[in-house]
Amino acid sequence: MKDFWSFLLQTLTVSSAAVLVLAAKALFKDKISPRWQFCSWGLVALALLLPAGFSGGYALINWPLLVETAKSILTGEYGTLTKVVAPVPLPVFQSGKNVFDWVYIIYVAGVVCFLIRYAILYLRLRLALRRVKKESAWRGFICEKTEDNEQIGQSGIVKYQQDKNSLVMGNGEQTLRRAQEFVDAVAEKYGLSSCMVLEVEGLASAFICGVFRPVLVLPKGVGTDEKIILHELLHLKYHDVLWGLIICFFRCLHWCNPLIWICAELAGNDLESLCDQRVLERLSGEQRRDYGRILLDMAGGKYAKMPGTSSIANGGKNIRRRIMAIALFKKYPSGMGLVFTCILILFSLPFLVGTKPETALGEESLLLDQDVSVMARARLIRCTTCAGAFDTYAKAVLTGNIPYLAMCAPLGEQNLLAEAYQKDLELGSLEKMALPAPADLLGGYMIYNLTEKEENVWEGFLVLKLSDSLCGKDMREKNEAWFAMQYVRAEKQQDRFVVIPKEEFTSFQADEWILRCPNGEEALPAWCYEDEAEDFVLRLRWQTAASVESQGLDKNGNWLIFDPTPQPDGVFSFYSGYRLSATYTGDPKEKDRYTQVGHVGHVVWDRTKETEDSLRTIVPEGVFGLGKEEPDRSGRELGHGTFSSAGTDGNSWGSSPLKTGWEDEIVFGKGGGGSISLQLPDCYMVELYLNNRLHAKFTLELLEGSWDYGR
Amino acid sequence: MEDKGVRYHGLSYAALGYIFININFHIGRIQLLPDFVGYLFLLCAISILFQERRDLLLLRPLCIILMVIGIINWILAFAGEGVGGHIMFFDLLVTAVTLYFYFQFLTDIAALAQTCPKCGKKMAVRLRFCRTVCTLLNTVIAVVSFMFWNVRLEDGRIYARGFRYLLLLIGLMVAITTLVIIVTLFGLRKRFRNMEKEVEIGNIT
Numbered sequence: 001m002k003d004f005w006s007f008l009l010q011t012l013t014v015s016s017a018a019v020l021v022l023a024a025k026a027l028f029k030d031k032i033s034p035r036w037q038f039c040s041w042g043l044v045a046l047a048l049l050l051p052a053g054f055s056g057g058y059a060l061i062n063w064p065l066l067v068e069t070a071k072s073i074l075t076g077e078y079g080t081l082t083k084v085v086a087p088v089p090l091p092v093f094q095s096g097k098n099v100f101d102w103v104y105i106i107y108v109a110g111v112v113c114f115l116i117r118y119a120i121l122y123l124r125l126r127l128a129l130r131r132v133k134k135e136s137a138w139r140g141f142i143c144e145k146t147e148d149n150e151q152i153g154q155s156g157i158v159k160y161q162q163d164k165n166s167l168v169m170g171n172g173e174q175t176l177r178r179a180q181e182f183v184d185a186v187a188e189k190y191g192l193s194s195c196m197v198l199e200v201e202g203l204a205s206a207f208i209c210g211v212f213r214p215v216l217v218l219p220k221g222v223g224t225d226e227k228i229i230l231h232e233l234l235h236l237k238y239h240d241v242l243w244g245l246i247i248c249f250f251r252c253l254h255w256c257n258p259l260i261w262i263c264a265e266l267a268g269n270d271l272e273s274l275c276d277q278r279v280l281e282r283l284s285g286e287q288r289r290d291y292g293r294i295l296l297d298m299a300g301g302k303y304a305k306m307p308g309t310s311s312i313a314n315g316g317k318n319i320r321r322r323i324m325a326i327a328l329f330k331k332y333p334s335g336m337g338l339v340f341t342c343i344l345i346l347f348s349l350p351f352l353v354g355t356k357p358e359t360a361l362g363e364e365s366l367l368l369d370q371d372v373s374v375m376a377r378a379r380l381i382r383c384t385t386c387a388g389a390f391d392t393y394a395k396a397v398l399t400g401n402i403p404y405l406a407m408c409a410p411l412g413e414q415n416l417l418a419e420a421y422q423k424d425l426e427l428g429s430l431e432k433m434a435l436p437a438p439a440d441l442l443g444g445y446m447i448y449n450l451t452e453k454e455e456n457v458w459e460g461f462l463v464l465k466l467s468d469s470l471c472g473k474d475m476r477e478k479n480e481a482w483f484a485m486q487y488v489r490a491e492k493q494q495d496r497f498v499v500i501p502k503e504e505f506t507s508f509q510a511d512e513w514i515l516r517c518p519n520g521e522e523a524l525p526a527w528c529y530e531d532e533a534e535d536f537v538l539r540l541r542w543q544t545a546a547s548v549e550s551q552g553l554d555k556n557g558n559w560l561i562f563d564p565t566p567q568p569d570g571v572f573s574f575y576s577g578y579r580l581s582a583t584y585t586g587d588p589k590e591k592d593r594y595t596q597v598g599h600v601g602h603v604v605w606d607r608t609k610e611t612e613d614s615l616r617t618i619v620p621e622g623v624f625g626l627g628k629e630e631p632d633r634s635g636r637e638l639g640h641g642t643f644s645s646a647g648t649d650g651n652s653w654g655s656s657p658l659k660t661g662w663e664d665e666i667v668f669g670k671g672g673g674g675s676i677s678l679q680l681p682d683c684y685m686v687e688l689y690l691n692n693r694l695h696a697k698f699t700l701e702l703l704e705g706s707w708d709y710g711r
Numbered sequence: 712m713e714d715k716g717v718r719y720h721g722l723s724y725a726a727l728g729y730i731f732i733n734i735n736f737h738i739g740r741i742q743l744l745p746d747f748v749g750y751l752f753l754l755c756a757i758s759i760l761f762q763e764r765r766d767l768l769l770l771r772p773l774c775i776i777l778m779v780i781g782i783i784n785w786i787l788a789f790a791g792e793g794v795g796g797h798i799m800f801f802d803l804l805v806t807a808v809t810l811y812f813y814f815q816f817l818t819d820i821a822a823l824a825q826t827c828p829k830c831g832k833k834m835a836v837r838l839r840f841c842r843t844v845c846t847l848l849n850t851v852i853a854v855v856s857f858m859f860w861n862v863r864l865e866d867g868r869i870y871a872r873g874f875r876y877l878l879l880l881i882g883l884m885v886a887i888t889t890l891v892i893i894v895t896l897f898g899l900r901k902r903f904r905n906m907e908k909e910v911e912i913g914n915i916t
Contacts, residue, residue: 016800023804027776028811031769057861060800333766338843339814342850343807349857355799356861 004104005082012063017047034273051084057354068376078414114252118307207311235310378406382496383568389497391548392566394445400427436507440465446545456492481512518543519670520579529700535586546572577672601686721760726896728752747781764819817842
């Protein structure tokens with residue numbers, strides 16, 4: 001916790017765990033034994049120990065939204081996200097900038113004060129006990145555990161039985177020795193370990209003090225029952241003083257949360273009830289009733305609580321609750337351990353795994369929420385994938401929606417976006433966000449030529465279709481349309497991907513299918529492969545594209561349409577495509593001798609994995625039709641990723657006729673389809689056939705500098 | 712004599728309750744064997760069998776809670792809605808109540824089965840085994856469902872598919888175990904009825 005807001009988030013998260021435990025305890029109050037009653041506080045401890053939202057989500061209730069909204073309303077700050085880095089307050093070295101910084105300083109001071117107060121109380125008690133110990137040692141009262149003493153212990157238990165089940169203190173030097181013997185005897189009787197005993201005058205009840213060198217402190221001059229000693233020794237055995245200290249520590253951490261005080265009180269009482277249960281498990285018949293009577297006698301009294309101690313007497317009200325628990329001791333259904341373990345596992349899930357935060361900012365939430373809440377909600381939605389960030393950005397541009405943009409914008413820009421949203425400005429009024437014309441929402445988008453620049457940094461061209469109204473009749477007839485293009489970058493900042501536009505939108509006209517699949521479109525940048533042989537230069541333009549599948553049903557549930565709701569967790573579907581052309585570079589007078597042209601090509605993804613033979617013999621079987629145009633295919637092998645010119649039937653290989661005076665550039669065709677990755681081919685092997693004879697073999701290599709966009 | 716009648720009737724209600732809760736037929740959105748009727752049967756079973764097993768009385772408030780939720784769910788089903796899946800806090804508590812209710816109910820019924828002289832022990836062991844299996848599997852279903860909805864992974868789709876198959880498999884196992892419980896409950900009922908008859912014949916002769 002570094003500031004007021006992170007403390008607020010942490011304490012609210014802990015409160016939700018506390019409410020869950022209190023509700024479950026209320027539901028199962030007569031069904032859960034004290035052992036499980038105490039175990040259930042482990043859930044609150046879990047929430048106290050884990051920083052709120054450490055798993056990326058929230059626990060049970062969407063407190064982050066509430067905290068962010070409150071922060072934005074009260075401070076006007078949108079550019080930060082509240083994050084709890086540690087479940088304890090971290091020191092603040094800077095002076096308070098606003099009132100909430102001062103509130104946090106007061107909170108930290110409160111924690112320190114409480115810790116010091118409890119530490120002083122404990123130290124004073126230890127010092128007082130040390131004085132008592134020194135006095136006793138001076139008088140030679142303290143006895144070390146020896147074989148003789150063990151024998152004394154045996155006799156002590158006999159003595160205690162004679163004294164009607166209680167240690168009767170007398171005056172004189174022997175009392176402390178007898179007390180030690182008595183405690184040792186009780187410990188031995190119940191198979192427990194003993195500890196040093198001290199007597200203090202004016203004590204209301206016995207208690208255990210200290211974790212590492214525990215001392216059992218008994219009231220001086222008052223008879224202490226064996227069962228009380230047993231209770232305290234059980235505290236010792238199960239390290240209840242340590243549990244008490246942990247509870248005390250948590251109370252200090254959340255000193256201003258009354259719910260935590262209530263829980264600490266109840267947890268302390270459950271600890272005592274658990275100890276009562278352990279005592280009762282070791283007693284039988286009349287002894288149990290006696291134990292109940294001892295507690296009843298204490299019910300009316302007032303007992304001071306000290307940190308680092310554990311006492312049977314923990315206040316009249318609490319004792320009454322414990323007596324109720326004792327009354328139910330035998331009535332709890334037995335053998336319920338398994339189901340309570342299952343329930344605790346289930347309850348701990350929201351705190352361990354976290355509840356998935358909102359991943360969509362649908363139209364409904366935009367309509368229902370207030371401005372501040374919408375922007376808080378938007379910046380809380382993390383784009384967890386690069387694809388999700390690009391998708392969110394593209395849909396923000398398509399819909400002109402500022403909250404969508406806030407989902408994928410860097411935190412530094414959130415204040416600007418919030419201001420624009422509150423002033424009801426259009427998205428286009430923001431820098432680099434103006435489209436040349438309204439976008440065609442149903443046209444969707446594509447990220448062209450996506451490239452990984454470094455780890456978690458990707459760049460590519462966002463391509464959107466512009467409104468159909470811009471297209472003239474000619475364009476429609478040619479199946480062309482207007483598009484907008486922008487070079488954008490997605491990078492990981494902290495735990496979220498953000499999108500940064502690198503330039504303004506530019507418009508261009510192109511084949512309207514480019515938003516379905518790339519095809520080497522010339523208006524868009526591409527990777528170029530080239531080779532020259534004989535009197536031809538072969539050129540191939542390679543493009544990749546990616547988009548998150550966004551097809552949804554229309555309102556009637558019938559048609560698949562583009563769904564403009566961002567998918568911040570989205571994953572890309574990849575596409576790739578090419579355009580192959582040959583340019584004649586020979587003597588123009590001689591070109592008419594070529595009347596037929598055809599080709600066969602093969603993509604080489606990784607030339608290190610291909611043998612020389614497979615590189616040389618690229619033409620696959622099966623792609624050729626029968627007939628005169630069939631090229632020589634002796635010794636050819638089946639190859640993957642082969643492309644070729646098609647014959648007249650569209651299926652078999654064939655060549656195309658060349659008209660007299662044909663253009664220097666022959667476009668063989670363009671095409672593309674789904675792809676499994678964005679990998680660039682190593683090279684292309686192409687055989688050019690002229691007049692149905694092999695004319696030349698080409699190895700098209702990636703041209704250096706053909707792709708230097710954004711560098 | 713009266714004791715045996717109590718067991719027979721109580722177990723009949725329990726078996727019917729299990730059938731109504733675990734077997735569902737739908738006509739459109741209408742549930743023909745509503746869960747709340749099943750809980751009503753279980754409530755009747757508890758009200759009768761508590762004479763034999765005092766612990767069962769502890770389940771009465773939980774049974775009423777589950778019945779009320781069942782009624783609300785049945786009504787909301789007409790609008791295609793349900794009480795679950797909206798507030799996690801509430802869902803967790805309901806799941807906890809459900810887990811505990813069935814666990815203790817079957818524990819008590821198993822203890823009751825133990826008193827049956829013929830095959831009682833065998834049936835008790837079977838019921839306890841089914842109880843444990845059902846509780847564990849239902850916990851796994853709850854955990855897996857929670858993970859399914861809340862764990863964010865970059866290739867989430869693949870995991871989601873895996874979760875779906877896992878849930879289907881566990882659901883099948885739960886269905887089989889529940890079927891065994893129902894059959895055992897009817898079997899136990901029959902044994903107690905035969906016991907009654909034997910006692911009656913013994914009295915007449």
